[in-house]
Amino acid sequence: MIQKSIKYLADSQYSPAQLFFGFSFWLILIPPVSAFFGMHYHGWSLGIGDPILLSLTESIAIAIFYFLALIAGFFITALTIKWMSTVYAPKATLKDAFAVVTVVTTPIMLGGIAHLYPSILFHVIVLSPIFALSGYLIFASIPVLLKTDYDRGIFMGCSLFGFISTAGISLLGISAIAWVHGIGPNLGV
């Protein structure tokens, strides 16, 4: 089924703008909006003790920043795919790159609903299979959408996987810096 949908997307007519505003944009809204409700009404639970509730302004600010970061991440990833494709998939266009990001990020953005219940353990349990699915989608979508052969697709998939996980880690680092500078939990530093 997944293979079929990817093929269907590859054969359809659309412009990057249509794809983005008709589809991805709305999906990208899911995580920040859920995060806002989760942070403000439930609070982050670390596993023990009361959840850490954030004030209204702080929750809104974090949600907006999160939204902007996701949008930026989306575009940067698309451009990176286009850049990488010069080596791995010479026939790919920017539009195809957008299609790949859309396919790969769809489960993750839908999984963003998990932010409604912000518990670290819950996130690990729910998001791990979702990330595994996205990992699979990287390898399944690249050969079809970027019009390259299977073997090159695997190589490109590895590179993209490395890029995305590095971006993920830097998000962790940026969050840590934010916490230390007074955004989020009340830390004695």
Added chain:
Amino acid sequence: MNKDIYYTDSATVFLIFCTMIWAIIGMSAGAYLASELVMPWLNFDIAEITFGRLRPFHTNAVIFGFGGSALIATAFYSVQRTCHVRLFSPKLAWVVAIGWQIGVAVGVASLLMGYTSTKEYAEFEWPVDVAVAIVWVSFGIVFFGTLATRKIRPIYVSNWFYGALIIVIAMLHIVNNLAIPYSWTQAYPVYEGAQDAIVQWWYGHNAVGFFLTAGFLGMFYYTLPKQAGRPVWSYRLSVIAFWAFVYTYIWVGPHHLHYTSIPDWLMTVALVMSIILILPSWATMLNAVMTMSGAWDKLRTDPGMKFVVVSMIFYALSTFEGPMLAIKSVNVISHYTDWTVGHVHSGALGWNAFVTFGTIYFLVPKLVGATGLYSKRLANIHFWLALMGVLVYIVALWASGVAQGIMNLAIDDYGQLSYSFVDIMLTTIPYHWMRLAGGLMFLSGALLMTYNLYRTYAMSKHNLPVLVKIPKVHPGNEI
């Protein structure tokens, strides 16, 4: 028979055998440690297997037993091939191979018995240190002796990395372990207080930099172009990255001592140098990626190559995460948490173990004279087990590390710590179960590999060692 026209690989075969034994011993110890963290009764009140003794046993068995044997084995193998000459002294090579096993075995056994100098990754007491130093210098004599008698003019880049490994580790090991013995099992270190800490982490991080990185890059630079059947993409980039790497690494030790009583400027220098270190690390990664391009079909046909490709991803990941952890405001959260342990294993499992597995899968059929591996299918299963294992391992520890980091520092409106130590311990239990699961997957992959290699050996009709003739040097490249 004129032996000089053949390479000599018997010490390599022995060392690869030892590598796999140490992998099983060291990783089993890791899995046992991980189990003790969730089931503390597993130490059965036996002093030798309590967490405090088993932990340095694990780190030394995997780093020096597994990593060290693999490095010496591949150095012996590749230095001959890249110099077109037999090992400088095959007898001394055997002394190194056996001496290393005895040194590490006695060392880790003494750790279980409670003899320790307490310096992390340099826990062995002075008699073992002296023995290890002698073996290491002999390793240097064999290696540089072979280089000096080489028949081919250029020195291939893998040898630069192995050479740096040998020289720098000798220097670090000797300087950090300087001590005045007062009995056969105990000695006073010559450094004290903050100086001791600075020297220790100058050693500690360069053990990471030169043992777990430079050496393995040497292995990598030999194996990857061979597997891909293509030359290194940019030879010049590899050499520039080498010098940048050597120069930068040596400064970064104090990032292990952020917010301690060492001078502030030292922490800052370490921070800045750690960030700069991304450049040579990623230059190497880029070089690797470009070397692989073109060898597209190899991933499907060569199971070892999969491991090497993935090792590069984790190399990139851990050399990005490391500099990030060196930033003070990240370190204040990550230090004293599982985040560090996760970083360690994304490097140790994802990078070191993967590149070693890939290289050994590549070398063993050649060394035992088989046409190929006994089972590619088993190797593929190993690949997926290992990949899932390391991912589960590091994801669990990221989550646990972040939770611990916040809980360590969180304060309430009165400025009191919000969480007690027990709260924090309880929170980490589910993640530690997850890490145990990841570790067991990784370990079972290594067991499959050992079986596969054994069957490959049993399948081959050759008597060991297989004799390989030294090819003629390409005209124009003679020395």
